[in-house]
Amino acid sequence: MRHETGRTQKNKRQRLAVDREHALHLLREMLRIRRFEEKCAELYAATKIRGFLHLYIGEEAVAVGAMQALEPDDAIVSTYREHGHALARGVPAASLMAEMYGKVEGCSRGRGGSMHIFDAATRFYGGNAIVGGGLPLAVGLALADKLAGRSRVTACFFGEGAVAEGEFHESMNLAALWDLPVLFCCENNLYAMGTALARSESETDLCLKAASFEVPAWPVDGMDVLAVEKASRRAAMAVRCGGGPHFLEYRTYRFRAHSMYDPELYRDKQEVEEWKKRDPVTTFRARIEAQGLMTAEDWDRIEKEIAEEIARAIEFAEAGTWEPVEDLTRFVYSERPG
C-alpha cells in the first residue's frame, strides 16, 4: 500500500523556507531520536531493557515537526510508541533511558517503562498503551484549559489503528461539540500492529472521518519534517486562537517491526525498502546540504554530540538505582503532606 503524498510534495524542489540554525535543529532532533532508539534496540537485545519496546524509527519527522508548533505550557498525550515524542518534547534523554531500564531515576520512576513515559515538567501526559485510550484524556485536558480560560493546546498523538476504536469517534465528537483546543495528531504508518489500514477500516480516508465530525482535517507528508512543521504550526495556531479541534493525518511509515517481538510477516521487504528511500533523516540531510545550509563537518559534529549524549544517558541509567521493594505500594494513592 502506498500513501498519496498530495500537494505537500510539490514544493520539494523549491528553496527551503528555513535558516541554517533551524535546519540543523530539526535534523539534530530527528537524528537524536534515531540514534537513541537504535541504541535501545541494542540494549533490548542485551536484556538491559525488557517488556515491550516499540520503535519509532522512520517516523521521526512527525514528532520533531509537530513539536515545533507547541509551547512549553501546551500538553502532550501520547501512545506506547512515544520515545520520539518525549525526546522531541524535551524530556531529558537520561531520564528517558533510566525509565527504559526501570530505574528510580527514570522520568516515571521506573514504574512505567518504555510504554508509559510521563513527565510533569514538560506536561507530557503519558505513554498510553491502550490503543485510543489517550484520546479522551486529551479532550479532558483541553476542557480543563477551556474552563479555566487558558489558551493552551493539547496535542494528542495516536496511530491510525486507534481510528477503529470507539474512543476515537467519541472523542472527536466531544471535542468538536464542545469546541475544545485539541490538536489530533494521527500518525498513519499504515499498519495497526500487523493489520493494514484497508483490512481494518471500511473507509480508509482518515481526514474524511474527521471531517464528518466537522473537525478541520488535512493530510501531511509525514516523511518531510518541514511539511509536518508547517501544517502543525498552522493547525496549532488555529486551535490556540479558539478554532476548536483540528486533525492532522501524518502519512508516515515505521521502518522497524511493530515491537521487538514482531516477525513482520504481514508486509513485504520490498515495501519497506521503498519507504526507506524517503527516510526523513537522510532526505532532509541531503536537502539542506544541497542548499548549503549544512556541511559534512556539521553532520559529523552533530553525530558526535548525540553519541556523547546517549552514552551519558546509558551511563546515567546504568548507575541508577532500583526502587526499594519497601516502596512497592507507594503511589497507589496520593501521599498527603503530614
Place this chain on the structure above:
Amino acid sequence: MSAEKIRLTYREAVRAAIREALIRDERVFLMGEDVGRYGGCFAVSRGLLDEFGPERIRDTPLSESAFVGAGIGAAMGGARPIVEIMTVNFSLLALDQIVNNAATILHMSGGQFNIPLVIRMTTGAGRQLAAQHSHSLEGWYAHIPGIKVLTPATLEDARGMLWTALEDPDPVLIFEHGSLYNMEGEIAADAGAVDISRAAIRRAGKDVTLITYGGTLFKTLEAAEELARDGIEAEVIDLRTLRPLDDESFVASAARTHRVVIVDEGWRSGSISAEITARIVEKAFYDLDAPVARVCSAEVPMPYPKHLEDAAIPQVPGIVAAARRVVRGHE
C-alpha cells in the same frame, strides 16, 4: 453540628452536596448523561443548570468512555470534575478509562500525576428495570487498587460523602442505590462533609453481626428489629466504603458477637461479601461460634417481573432466617 433539623430526600441530599461543591470551588463542574436540561436521569441535578449554567452543568453525549476519560483528563488538568454515569451497567463502557487510566496513572507516572476525579453512578435492583439497569457491580470496582469506592446509604452520607470525595486527590467512585433516592428523613440543617475512612455501627447488638452497605442497609435494620422481637440482638455494620475496606470495624464486631451474616446485593461468587468473609476468617476465625453466612443476590441476570426480582435480591425474611441459623444453629 446544629440542633436545627431539615427534612429532605436522599435525592435532595445529593443535590445539596453537588450544589455546595459548585459554590465552594469554582473548579468543580458536573458532567454526564442528561444532567442538564433533563434535570438528571434520577432528577438529582434538577435546577442546577439554571443556577450554574451549561459550562458547569454539562450534558454529555451517550459516550461513557469519552466523557469519563475527559473527566480524568480534566482532573489532571486542574479541574475538579464530578462525572455522573446513569447506572453502573453503563459504566462498563468506561471500564477501560476507569481501570487503565484513572486507577493506574498515579502509579505509572511515579507519583507525578494524581487524578482528583469523582464519578457518581446508580447501582442496584428493585425498580423492575431488568438486567441491563439493575446490577450491583461496586464490588468489582472495589477489587481495583488506585480508586476508592463509596456507598452512601444514609442521608448524612449522601449529603456529606461528595465533598470528602472531592477533597481526595485520587479518583473516587460513589455508588448511589437507585431505590434510595425517594427515601425521606431529617438531618442537621448544617450537615456537611463526613469521614469516609470508617464503617459505622448503625445498630448496636451482642448476638450477631450483620454486615452490609448501600441499598440493603435498611432491609438489614428491619431484619434486626424483627430479630430483636425474637430476643436476638443484632449489630448492624454499614461498610460505607468498600475500598479501602475498614476491616477493623467488622472484625472487632465479629469478635464481640461471634456470629456474622453478610448482606450484599452483589452476586455471591467473587463478591465483596467473599472478601469480607475471607478477612473475618483470616483475622477472627477463633472468635467465631458459627460459619459466616451470606445473603446475596441469586446468580442470575436481574429479571424484570417483580416477583422474580424480589426473589433474586436480599430481602428481610432471608436476612432474618440467615441470622437465626447462625445464632441457633437452626431455623
